[in-house]
Amino acid sequence: MASLLVSLSCLCAAVVGFPFRTPLDLDVTPRVTVLSSGLQGCRRFQSSAVNYSTLLLEADSERLYVGARGAVFALSASDISASSALTIEWEASSEQKRECVLKGKDNKTECFNHIRLLQRFNSTHLYMCGTHAFKPLCAYIDEKEFVMSSQPEEGRDKCPYGPTTGYTALIIDQQIYTASQYEFWSFPDIRRNSPPPSLKTEDAPTRWLNEADFVGSALVRESLGSSSGDDDKIYYFFTEKNQEQSSTYSHRRVARVARVCKGDRGGRLTLQKRWTSFLKSRLTCSLPEYDFHFNVLRSVFVMHGLTPQDTLFYGIFGLEWKNVKASAVCRFSLPEVEEAFQGPYMENQGSGSNWREYVGKIPDPRPGTCITDSLRDRGIKVSTSLPDEVLDFVRRHPLMSKQVQPVDRRPLLFRRTTDYTHMAVHMVQGLDEQMYHVLYMGTDEGWLHKAVDVKGQLHIIEEIQLFKEPQPVNNLLLSTKQMSVYASCPSGVVQLPLSNCRRYASCYDCVFARDPHCAWNGAACVDVMTQANRSALIQDIQHGRTGCEKTQYNVVQRSRSVRVGDDVLLQCELSSNLATPLWTLNGTEVQGYDLNSGFRTGTDGLLIIEAQQDQSGLYTCHAVENNIRVAVVTYNVTINLDLPPSPPVKPTHSLFATLPAPSQGLSSESSSSEGPQKPLLLLSPKNMEAVYLSLITVLGALCVVLAVVLVYVGFCLRVGQRGKYSLRAAAAAHPSSKRSRKQHRNSSNMELKTVSSHCNGNGFCNGVSKRHNADIQDDGFLHIVPGEGHTSPNKEPPPPAPPLPPTSQFPSPECDFPNGLSATLPSVLRRMNGNSYVLLRQSDSENTSPLCYPFADELNKILEKRKHTLLLPRPDESSV
Known part of the structure; x- marks a missing residue:
């Protein structure tokens, strides 16, 4: 029954995504994502080891x-x-x-x-x-x-x-x-x-450590400047089996901090060769209001201050459940730890784990304390001089009742999809004269997160992919002298600069980053440490929004010319994961969520549906971040009523006439409105209808058997096309006049057109290779025609499509469709839940080039690359 309950709880966690509500103010999204291919100033060391x-x-x-x-x-x-x-x-x-x-x-x-x-x-x-x-x-x-x-x-x-x-x-x-x-x-x-005397912890009659898993230790020189002659102390951080099982303590494992004195020499008879100063207490990192309790300590970083009392302990915590990924970062101060060790003790009142707070008499001197000047005045100069009564109490009471709470009484950061492994912290002075703690955190999949602590909450400046292949970060070190961070992984060591301010191209981008290392000097984002004169620098770490109101920045300008009735996709890529797109037409905000508005907005662009002439104008894509609207790209869109006039053609006895390529009638850049001409469509739908009716009549009169064969062949072809997407049929069904458009819309066959001028880094325009399609200058299109569509009973069936040009016109195709077109899936899908148009390919196995990968493999690769990208909180129902 227990195993069944565990299985059911795991299943529920997998279905729901996480068994608790999410504190949205702590589940922070990294602002910028940097892939390993885009690293700057990166140095690596690898060997056969x-x-x-x-x-x-x-x-x-x-x-x-x-x-x-x-x-x-x-x-x-x-x-x-x-x-x-x-x-x-x-x-x-x-x-x-x-x-x-x-x-x-x-x-x-x-x-x-x-x-x-x-x-x-x-x-x-x-x-x-x-x-x-x-x-x-x-x-x-x-x-x-x-x-x-x-x-x-x-x-x-x-x-x-x-x-x-x-x-x-x-x-x-x-x-x-x-x-x-x-x-x-x-x-x-x-x-x-070594050297002697050697000391260790006790395991009888009370075991001091219970299945402890150690993650770190630190020396704090508390004797420096001490008025009481205190000793230096060594602090240990670990996770162990819970000893305080009760109705309120249901967790199997808990995080601990333990302490011993550096000058400890053990007891004379009692606790001989054992620590006389060992004490431990619980570290809490939780959100009770959300029922989050992080009990597993994964890593700790000790940040020393100007005095020992300024020491801070940063800890990375996780959950007990290994099948749930989540991390929290909590910060503790040395005075709070000392306060716990000065509080009441816990006592084990039975052979089990029933620990309760001790309320009896406490011996003098206080058990577990270090040797101080007051003890030396009483003749107790070393731990071997402590009374047996004190040492026996230490043996039976290693656990303290008071828990150590975080400085901020809550985590600095919570990540529900990330397992942090190691962390390093250093202080940087901002232009506002305040000291900021900058954290570098490595993950179990080889990513490095850089964050800044602003008023007790972390802002993740960037996430950096250290290696293409996922692997955990084993260790992290910082060097302020070299201005570098070093990260070790199973396959090697990586050295990165503490900051890369050149990544931010504009004033707003530099200020939005809120990086204490970076500031805008009027022309570029520069490292503050390298600037002698800082009076003119712009930086806003507290809010990340002010200072750039009077600065000039460049906006990308483009022009588009399309035909009435076509669908147009205006691309807008945002560099920040925290920014949201906002589109305006001639200065008025575009409402892209109403199905009747003629627009659809997504994370990657704006789609104009069946463009009309009144939709011509200046479209501007703005990035909205921290309530600041910044223009990114503008499109001057012109929507024409008809196609440009076709050039004269020579008379021909062929049934086909030369018409402009489809790209001329679809969206295109203003500089590329012409293209090669190809024999694709019939001369006139009305004349062709008469020709085909005549041919059918003659053939029916000459041979009835041939008509039966044709019907049978047509039936077989229709069955073979069922459930498939046909590029050939789509090209043939492309309307070239108002009448054919009307007939096309009345048909039960559906048509999906995708038009985009966006090209990725591999030279592909929306999945269609530019170099393989000489007739498409800047835009690609796709018609999707379900094979099982039926014509209206009152209409004649549409004429068969003419053959497309042979594949030899497209040199060196990587993946050929049966009709000769070449297409490749996009190499990177930034966000799949937006209105991004993706060309998907389905074809018979015998028609697939041996150089092509199976469709499922290509899609799996895309989804794997998309693992670390941002998901919108409200998915778009029109996603393709």
């Missing part, structure tokens, strides 16, 4: 040390792609790998030497530890020569056995502090390994 997970940045030596599987690299921090990279290869032996396989471990992932620890040990050496095929080893590295300076030593007390086990480590004053589950049969532990 994989799993680049450990980073160490040395600002003085300008080196970036990278730990991977079986190797350690020393790269230039200014340019990681430079050829001056140094390498230490350190892989497990074949014998060790065989022993690892015999232990039942994976010989493709686990039975290798994954570098888990890489930090500075002293002024001349680095220290590293690796899993070494489930037999951890550690070694020293001579920084100058970049070689291992000694034989590897035992590392099972300093490094976990597996490459994915939760782990954190610090080397402080040549002492190694680590936290992990070191062996697969042992309990999680926080240890100080």
